[in-house]
Amino acid sequence: MEAKGLAVVKNPEIEAVLEALDRELVGLAPVKRRIREIAAYLSVDRLRRELGLVSDRPTLHMAFVGPPGTGKTTVALRMATILHRLGYIRRDHLVVASRDDLVGQYIGHTAPKTKEVLKRAMGGVLFIDEAYSLYRAENERDYGQETLEILLQVMENQREDLVVILAGYKDRMEEFFALNPGMRSRIAHHIEFPPYSLEELYQIGLLMLERQGYRLSPEAERAFREYLERRMALPNFAYARSVRNALDRFKLRQAYRLYQKAGPVTPEELMTIEAEDIYLSSVFRERKEEEDAT
Incomplete structure (x- = not known):
């Protein structure tokens, strides 16, 4: 025993x-x-x-x-x-x-x-x-x-x-x-299950991108934080699910930008999301209208 x-x-x-x-x-x-x-x-x-x-x-x-x-x-x-x-x-x-x-x-x-x-x-x-x-x-x-x-x-x-x-x-x-x-x-x-904070969502986004072989440029990192602040204030926000959907749209815009580019692209460019890929989101529509007006 x-x-x-x-x-x-x-x-x-x-x-x-x-x-x-x-x-x-x-x-x-x-x-x-x-x-x-x-x-x-x-x-x-x-x-x-x-x-x-x-x-x-x-x-x-x-x-x-x-x-x-x-x-x-x-x-x-x-x-x-x-x-x-x-x-x-x-x-x-x-x-x-x-x-x-x-x-x-x-x-x-x-x-x-x-x-x-x-x-x-x-x-x-x-x-x-x-x-x-x-x-x-x-x-x-x-x-x-x-x-x-x-x-x-x-x-x-x-x-x-x-x-x-x-x-x-x-x-x-x-x-x-x-x-x-x-x-x-x-x-x-x-x-x-508690809601995620902005910082946690930011880290979740970086982790998702890393697993998919992408990264954010320094300017895109700032744009992504600003995106999250705005998106979290809008209706139907689904935390990590909304972040995943947003990243898919960022990658879509990055792909279109590179497709439009004349000449070859580097591996670095293929891996990098730029700020412009994020700022084209509809959550920045007011921001763009303000820029156009100045």
Whole structure:
């Protein structure tokens, strides 16, 4: 019995996943801490069972709340890997679904759609984005209610073969759980994803460009910060997702600028985003109008 007491809790494979998450995601310290806590809890639970100690299977369904573009899907992917490596799910597998994937448009259509998605996700993790869209209280005949009923049954009766992660804006998720207490009672872990700061978004942008073989010129670095300040103040800002979309447009303008250039281009030019590629964005329209007027 004394030898069994020397078992090691920390799992090198799980530590590798957590370290990858640290590298992949800028900021999000509270989220990373919660994921480490859950990983530690499950590692201890697994060790207890291996040593023959009493241990009921933990409830693993989760809710990720926060604005779009704050890493919820990435964290869900890593959580699927952690759960698989610790033996809580059969497959390192994540299925992402929305209302359109689950809810039908006519009578008899919803149940088959929902069950098909559940079948694909079984043995792994089902991630439902904007989960509150499944329930429309103003419409008693909305087919989303059927999806919720099926989902609740599976989350309770097949929780050893499927982990469900519900995601969405914090306030709307709170309203959703208030209207669906049965769903709230099945969620063990509520994790809040804070919005990124401007500096964090700037670092995220640089990291994305580096991975794609691009860089910003010194002037473009200043332009990018100014772009972020303006874009964050506009509607429908989706943090890292909006940054990724912006970078794609910067690269598009860079490509067009180089295509228009007479003669050869250097590798340095191919890799560098210039300030002009950023200032052509519509968020600088007022700036350009002011320059034209002077």
